[in-house]
Amino acid sequence: MPKGQSLRVSAAAAAELGRQAAVAGTPGMMHLDLMEGSCERWSIRLRPGHLAGLPVARADGxxxxxxxxxxxxxxxxxxxxxxxxxxxxxxxRQGEGVRCCACGSAFSRIGSGRQATQ
Incomplete structure (x- = not known):
């Protein structure tokens, strides 16, 4: 997980992720992937476990x-x-180069538009 390249996770999000992982039987591990959003380009889907990929954030266990x-x-x-x-x-939450929809569940990279690819 390169410094400065990772996703930031708030304490409240880490606590809920930890709770969901424990309930699912995969303590300490959650998986995030991006899906096509409705109001912005990308929407985040969270699932328990380490399904594949790289660690993108670590917080509070x-x-x-x-x-x-x-x-x-x-x-x-x-x-x-x-x-x-x-x-x-x-x-x-919005960051540099990121636009979020009003509901907060989807985002786009500024300048990427709806046609941007993975």
Whole structure:
């Protein structure tokens, strides 16, 4: 995981990732991959375990893995988690060169447009 090239994970997101990994029987390991978004180019999908790829973030006892070909798209992003009585969800926070949708669940690289490829 090269310095400065990784995804940043908030304490709240790390806690929820750790909880989900433990419930799934894969303590300390979660997998992230990018899917086609609806309001922006990319949407993040999180699943328990180390399915494939490289570590892109480590925080509070959790390691987040992603496909190697998607790691450059994750650079500079911040992953947060917000929960309340009616539920919760992971949010992508804007960083340099990143535009997020209003709901916080999808993002685009500025200048990449909808036609950008992995």
């Amino acid at each position: 959790i390691t987040l893995y992603a496909p190697a070909e998607q790691s450059a798209l994750l650079a500079g992003l911040s992953l947060d988690y917000r929960g309340d009585l009616s539920g919760g969800g992971f949010l992508v």
